[in-house]
Amino acid sequence: MAELRGRAAAALGLPPPLIAAVFARFGAALADNPGRMMRFERGGVRLLVDYAHNAAGLRGLLGVAEHLRAGRGRLGLLLGHAGNRQDTEIEELARAAAQFQPALVVVKENEAHLRGREPGEIPRIIRAALLRAGLPEAALPIRMSELEAVHCALEWAQPGDVLALPVHSAAARTAVVAMLQTYVPRP
Secondary structure, three states: OHHHHHHHHHHHOOOHHHHHHHHHHOOOOOOOOOOOOEEEEEOOEEEEEEOOOOHHHHHHHHHHHHHHHOOOOOEEEEEOOOOOOOHHHHHHHHHHHHOOOOOEEEEEOOHHHOOOOOOOHHHHHHHHHHHHOOOOHHHOOEEOOHHHHHHHHHHHOOOOOEEEEEOOOHHHHHHHHHHHHHOOOOO
């Protein structure tokens, strides 16, 4: 990475220390890339808010979460999907999540994006796929809104845990970011 930064700096005519400093800071401010890898730490709980709307994006998000967890604490996440996807895509998302063996998966309705599906249909598909993948039923609560799902995950978390919070609605993301500004985990 250092070599790439050096080449980028040389190509742009910028000093390498300036490029390194920008790379080190990017992502620390919420406005850098709203909805993508927004990082928070509150009372020893690390939280990641990301759009992560497909299996590849979710694997990337959970890979970062696992790196942050570093074998300590528990991994929790939210999982939902838009209604205009094939059942196989929704099941693939659930299998991607199950690969990381999270201690909690709050299965959520993506109420802003039902897109022709009946309320509760997507959460049922996701939960069934997670059960088939071997996750325990007790670790799979269902919530019927993104904000209810976030509340559930926050109530569960304790210091040392990492929460991956894929939030799909821009309005919900704004509310979640505001919620996280004052969040204090239970001891």
